[in-house]
Amino acid sequence: xxxxxxxxxxxxxxxxxxxxxxxxxxxxxxxxxxxxxxxxxxxxxxxxxxxxxxxxxxxxxxxxxxxxxxxxxxxxxxxxxxxxxxxxxxxxxxxxxxxxxxxxxxxxxxxxxxxxxxxxxxxxxxxxxxxxxxxxxxxxxxxxxxxxxxxxxxxxxxxxxxxxxxxxxxxxxxxxxxxxxxxxxxxxxxxxxxxxxxxxxxxxxxxxxxxxxxxxxxxxxxxxxxxxxxxxxxxxxxxxxxxxxxxxxxxxxxxxxxxxxxxxxxxxxxxxxxxxxxxxxxxxxxxxxxxxxxxxxxxxxxxxxxxxxxxxxxxxxxxxxxxxxxxxxxxxxxxxxxxxxxxxxxxxxxxxxxxxxxxxxxxxxxxxxxxxxxxxxxxxxxxxxxxxxxxxxxxxxxxxxxxxxxxxxxxxxxxxxxxxxxxxxxxxxxxxxxxxxxxxxxxxxxxxxxxxxxxxxxxxxxxxxxxxxxxxxxxxxxxxxxxxxxxxxxxxxxxxxxxxxxxxxxxxxxxxxxxxxxxxxxxxxxxxxxxxxxxxxxxxxxxxxxxxxxxxxxxxxxx
Amino acid sequence: xxxxxxxxxxxxxxxxxxxxxxxxxxxxxxxxxxxxxxxxxxxxxxxxxxxxxxxxxxxxxxxxxxxxxxxxxxxxxxxxxxxxxxxxxxxxxxxxxxxxxxxxxxxxxxxxxxxxxxxxxxxxxxxxxxxxxxxxxxxxxxxxxxxxxxxxxxxxxxxxxxxxxxxxxxxxxxxxxxxxxxxxxxxxxxxxxxxxxxxxxxxxxxxxxxxxxxxxxxxxxxxxxxxxxxxxxxxxxxxxxxxxxxxxxxxxxxxxxxxxxxxxxxxxxxxxxxxxxxxxxxxxxxxxxxxxxxxxxxxxxxxxxxxxxxxxxxxxxxxxxxxxxxxxxxxxxxxxxxxxxxxxxxxxxxxxxxxxxxxxxxxxxxxxxxxxxxxxxxxxxxxxxx
Ligand code: HEM
Ligand SMILES: [Cu+2]
Numbered sequence: 001x002x003x004x005x006x007x008x009x010x011x012x013x014x015x016x017x018x019x020x021x022x023x024x025x026x027x028x029x030x031x032x033x034x035x036x037x038x039x040x041x042x043x044x045x046x047x048x049x050x051x052x053x054x055x056x057x058x059x060x061x062x063x064x065x066x067x068x069x070x071x072x073x074x075x076x077x078x079x080x081x082x083x084x085x086x087x088x089x090x091x092x093x094x095x096x097x098x099x100x101x102x103x104x105x106x107x108x109x110x111x112x113x114x115x116x117x118x119x120x121x122x123x124x125x126x127x128x129x130x131x132x133x134x135x136x137x138x139x140x141x142x143x144x145x146x147x148x149x150x151x152x153x154x155x156x157x158x159x160x161x162x163x164x165x166x167x168x169x170x171x172x173x174x175x176x177x178x179x180x181x182x183x184x185x186x187x188x189x190x191x192x193x194x195x196x197x198x199x200x201x202x203x204x205x206x207x208x209x210x211x212x213x214x215x216x217x218x219x220x221x222x223x224x225x226x227x228x229x230x231x232x233x234x235x236x237x238x239x240x241x242x243x244x245x246x247x248x249x250x251x252x253x254x255x256x257x258x259x260x261x262x263x264x265x266x267x268x269x270x271x272x273x274x275x276x277x278x279x280x281x282x283x284x285x286x287x288x289x290x291x292x293x294x295x296x297x298x299x300x301x302x303x304x305x306x307x308x309x310x311x312x313x314x315x316x317x318x319x320x321x322x323x324x325x326x327x328x329x330x331x332x333x334x335x336x337x338x339x340x341x342x343x344x345x346x347x348x349x350x351x352x353x354x355x356x357x358x359x360x361x362x363x364x365x366x367x368x369x370x371x372x373x374x375x376x377x378x379x380x381x382x383x384x385x386x387x388x389x390x391x392x393x394x395x396x397x398x399x400x401x402x403x404x405x406x407x408x409x410x411x412x413x414x415x416x417x418x419x420x421x422x423x424x425x426x427x428x429x430x431x432x433x434x435x436x437x438x439x440x441x442x443x444x445x446x447x448x449x450x451x452x453x454x455x456x457x458x459x460x461x462x463x464x465x466x467x468x469x470x471x472x473x474x475x476x477x478x479x480x481x482x483x484x485x486x487x488x489x490x491x492x493x494x495x496x497x498x499x500x501x502x503x504x505x506x507x508x509x510x511x512x513x514x515x516x517x518x519x520x521x522x523x524x525x526x527x528x529x530x531x532x533x534x535x536x537x538x539x540x541x542x543x544x545x546x547x548x549x550x551x552x553x554x555x556x557x558x559x
Numbered sequence: 560x561x562x563x564x565x566x567x568x569x570x571x572x573x574x575x576x577x578x579x580x581x582x583x584x585x586x587x588x589x590x591x592x593x594x595x596x597x598x599x600x601x602x603x604x605x606x607x608x609x610x611x612x613x614x615x616x617x618x619x620x621x622x623x624x625x626x627x628x629x630x631x632x633x634x635x636x637x638x639x640x641x642x643x644x645x646x647x648x649x650x651x652x653x654x655x656x657x658x659x660x661x662x663x664x665x666x667x668x669x670x671x672x673x674x675x676x677x678x679x680x681x682x683x684x685x686x687x688x689x690x691x692x693x694x695x696x697x698x699x700x701x702x703x704x705x706x707x708x709x710x711x712x713x714x715x716x717x718x719x720x721x722x723x724x725x726x727x728x729x730x731x732x733x734x735x736x737x738x739x740x741x742x743x744x745x746x747x748x749x750x751x752x753x754x755x756x757x758x759x760x761x762x763x764x765x766x767x768x769x770x771x772x773x774x775x776x777x778x779x780x781x782x783x784x785x786x787x788x789x790x791x792x793x794x795x796x797x798x799x800x801x802x803x804x805x806x807x808x809x810x811x812x813x814x815x816x817x818x819x820x821x822x823x824x825x826x827x828x829x830x831x832x833x834x835x836x837x838x839x840x841x842x843x844x845x846x847x848x849x850x851x852x853x854x855x856x857x858x859x860x861x862x863x864x865x866x867x868x869x870x871x872x873x874x875x876x877x878x879x880x881x882x883x884x885x886x887x888x889x890x891x892x893x894x895x896x897x898x899x900x901x902x903x904x905x906x907x908x909x910x911x912x913x914x915x916x917x918x919x920x921x922x923x924x925x926x927x928x929x930x931x932x933x934x935x936x937x938x939x940x941x942x943x944x945x
Binding site for chain 1: 586588589590591597600601604605608609611612615616619620622623626627630631632633635638639640641642643644645648649652653656657660661663664666667668669670671672673674675724725726728730732733735736737738739741742743744746771773774775776777778779780781782783784838901
């Protein structure tokens with residue numbers, strides 16, 4: 001196979017997948033690409049399991065009363081497992097661990113992350129955390145809700161609480177080490193010419209994310225340790241019966257978990273910036289605004305945790321302050337949406353699967369962000385807090401946005417990662433099923449919540465049943481879409497057409513190396529330009545991909 | 560500063576609340592019926608935010624779809640050159656949302672101050688939350704016999720709330736109020752409603768209108784069963800009702816005691832004890848009286864198998880007779896635990912007096928005269944027909 005890279009990479013048949021063989025070459029690999037692929041597989045497997053629990057929960061909710069096949073205790077365990085798996089095993093590690101690991105060094109023009117061994121260690125920490133969670137499940141499960149609120153979590157009789165809390169503790173370290181690795185990589189491994197403002201926006205987003213991972217996650221760690229200490233040794237920290245304070249736990253928990261929602265969404269926003277620009281074949285609008293809004297979000301995200309506690313009895317003054325600051329996080333998010341919109345203007349928009357996911361993201365994130373507003377508004381949140389309105393809101397932002405971005409990113413980089421093209425036809429159908437199913441499943445939950453249906457309810461008032469049935473149908477439709485997506489992606493691995501180096505016409509560095517990339521990414525230092533200047537690309541019919549036109553006028557850096 | 564504001568608004572609110580009567584707002588697409596004095600304010604803020612949201616949603620998604628169609632790639636050769644930035648536009652779409660957000664904040668803030676400052680003259684009801692039921696105690700010392708919340712119309716009501724175990728939260732959607740109940744602290748919540756719930760004094764529950772009161776903070780197994788109805792009564796009727804709560808059992812004579820009072824009191828036990836043999840958090844009452852009085856099932860194990868009903872109950876044993884045993888189980892539930900249940904039942908000391916316990920025991924003895932929900936259906940009905 002010959003390559004068309006301007007970096008002059010020698011023709012070679014070896015890529016990172018075939019570079020060495022055997023199971024050990026994967027288990028002990030230090031190659032960021034292989035680690036990324038291992039993360040991808042693990043995260044998707046967890047997503048499958050978490051999804052099954054979601055289907056159990058939704059199926060129960062078809063009827064308002066008690067059912068014979070699942071009782072209240074089992075139901076509580078099912079939604080707890082669903083939430084904990086999806087948050088800690090799927091969404092938080094998904095984009096940084098899987099896609100970030102794969103593309104960050106290549107986009108930067110580096111051969112690997114700064115600390116490849118630490119990177120592998122992060123992965124094994126993830127595995128350890130996952131195993132502990134499985135153990136917790138076998139040891140008797142846990143029914144605390146993903147938020148582990150005390151004193152329920154320190155007093156419930158389910159035996160899996162301590163193991164799962166240990167699991168989440170370990171997962172936290174996995175996240176911290178990944179963040180640390182990315183921060184150092186971006187600071188230290190940029191090749192000559194790769195200035196901060198020539199970095200693709202995904203890197204800004206991953207950088208902002210990494211800052212939060214490093215700074216916020218330790219707080220989760222200590223909180224969980226204190227929880228374990230209280231539960232195991234009866235030392236009062238959160239339990240008022242022993243002189244503790246349950247609200248303190250909520251402060252600690254959200255001090256991490258609000259920033260954590262940006263650990264989930266910022267990388268997704270980064271992916272969307274890439275997808276929208278590349279598939280519109282046009283300079284991204286407002287590069288600096290997008291880049292700085294990522295940093296602004298990272299900073300503000302530390303200052304709003306109290307908006308999860310408006311009804312907790314914290315002082316009214318505190319509520320007022322937190323409400324005010326909450327709105328300041330909304331602004332940078334809105335700016336990003338407007339910038340993506342302006343990027344579409346006068347673009348040349350390819351409506352392929354990856355881009356459809358990009359547009360779906362814009363749709364869903366707009367709803368998710370806007371519905372954050374009545375939650376940030378004090379008197380309306382009093383009514384909406386702990387109802388399905390909140391459930392719908394965070395599914396729109398965590399699943400509809402962060403996870404959809406992840407899936408869009410998988411499609412965007414699939415040819416790069418595995419060197420094959422998937423079926424666009426089935427891709428579009430899958431995306432449509434997921435999009436429609438998602439909205440049916442979760443938009444109904446806004447009405448449920450605003451009309452007063454509390455969350456985490458095994459039984460409910462019959463008047464809510466219609467919405468619940470519709471919501472469950474949406475969930476089934478979504479599940480179908482995901483199965484289809486899994487099927488055609490797997491199919492493409494074996495039967496897919498060979499992918500060109502640059503199938504979409506991207507200009508950032510990963511599109512300059514072959515698909516799949518060689519073991520060490522670049523054999524010579526790549527030439528760095530504006531990652532969003534597509535003017536010197538041309539279509540190569542024989543390759544079915546884009547290539548650099550040597551006769552094009554030299555690009556000028558314009559942002 | 561904030562405290563001054565808090566005080567100023569609370570006084571004006573207290574008076575305004577009494578003099579104006581706001582009609583019940585009917586349920587709409589988003590919000591349920593609104594029946595408290597603060598609900599119009601909350602609904603206004605909600606609608607304000609929603610209308611802004613509709614505007615931005617239509618704008619963003621409309622343009623997105625329009626651009627996606629108008630500028631779709633035709634062929635492969637097209638490279639687009641749109642503007643890469645536009646300072647005025649960018650400033651504009653930063654400043655406009657900021658201004659709108661300040662308004663949202665302001666409406667929310669004003670409404671919130673009213674929500675958290677109960678007027679001085681509010682009528683106080685003490686609420687105890689326990690896994691998984693509510694107990695409402697009134698200033699006279701009486702508690703609501705059927706564990707539903709009865710409040711007078713036309714005056715501010717303040718709930719002072721306490722939890723016996725874990726976090727709970729009172730949520731009354733029609734009043735737009737919610738407040739967590741944190742163990743070790745008192746939580747307060749106030750509301751005023753000027754609207755009597757129709758049919759509250761009908762004997763037929765089908766005809767009674769009421770508002771929902773939910774537990775909104777996850778509290779374990781029967782979180783979703785921690786429910787009460789809210790009835791709003793005219794002041795005079797409320798006073799009558801309240802007077803009855805203190806001595807409602809006094810008027811009941813003979814068998815009426817367990818026939819009438821039994822089902823009402825059972826409301827507090829229903830979240831954990833079934834009447835028809837169904838599994839729940841605690842032992843079913845079906846066959847209970849037979850078990851404790853030496854009949855079938857009296858070999859049932861207690862205290863991890865160390866005891867049985869038979870070994871504890873009977874002349875010369877720990878409990879003279881089954882009545883004493885049941886009474887002790889209600890007042891000191893942790894003393895003897897039936898296998899395989901956990902030690903989760905709260906004590907009812909101070910909540911159920913001797914007469915109430917008599918009523919419950921009477922109900923247990925005559926369980927075949929009640930249906931599975933605890934409704935008295937009289938004798939002559941066989942257990943099989945239930
Ligand atoms: C425009 C921006 C946003 C605003 C103003 C906003 C506001 C809020 C508020 C006030 C709450 C608390 C509601 C309550 O519990 O009563 C909340 C809950 C939540 N939000 Fe957002 N939010 C925004 C965006 C996001 C994003 C981007 C994410 C994640 C990717 C997110 C994830 C969550 C989660 C996970 C919860 C609730 C978790 C729980 O209680 O279990 N939000 N949001
Ligand atoms: Cu938050």
